[in-house]
């Protein structure tokens with residue numbers, strides 16, 4: 556069975572599409588349950604037309620990854636749900652936005668509470684502080700809007716150079732301006 560790393564920074568965890576969880580769980584979660592919320596909270600990030608995702612669980616423990624350094628996600632909007640187990644410390648923290656001129660509080664720490672999730676902008680710099688003990692697992696769903704990212708890659712800040720990919724890939728569609736994706740219509744009708 557394929558076993559990719561959840562992302563380029565977390566070493567321990569599982570990509571949920573490899574477990575076949577997209578169709579029955581993650582796509583309905585994004586489309587039916589999260590979209591009404593993200594449409595209201597993140598209109599400027601394509602919150603009403605988040606049309607793909609990369610979902611994974613990340614694992615932290617004393618002998619594996621302890622923490623996660625500051626980064627922004629390859630996502631317009633991210634869902635982060637604490638799955639437990641028992642752990643101490645390991646708070647999530649937020650810093651400035653990547654490429655956002657508006658002033659925001661310099662540093663905000665959020666304690667993970669089991670079975671609770673939070674939504675944040677993918678472009679907001681964040682990281683995870685070291686756990687003190689135990690094992691921490693989180694469900695992370697990086698949600699993408701092709702409408703937004705087809706215009707500018709959020710990671711390199713340039714016009715995307717598309718290559719073929721399996722499944723949702725990195726969430727880009729079509730061939731940019733000449734061939735706008737069908738999701739444009741969905742968004743316009745929302």
Ligand SMILES: O=C(O)CCC(=O)C(=O)O
Pocket residue numbers: 562565613623628635647681682683693695
């Ligand atoms: O472990 C966490 O709570 C954060 C994980 C994260 O930021 C990520 O995987 O992009």
Ligand SMILES: [Fe+2]
Pocket residue numbers: 626627628681
């Ligand atoms: Fe992240």
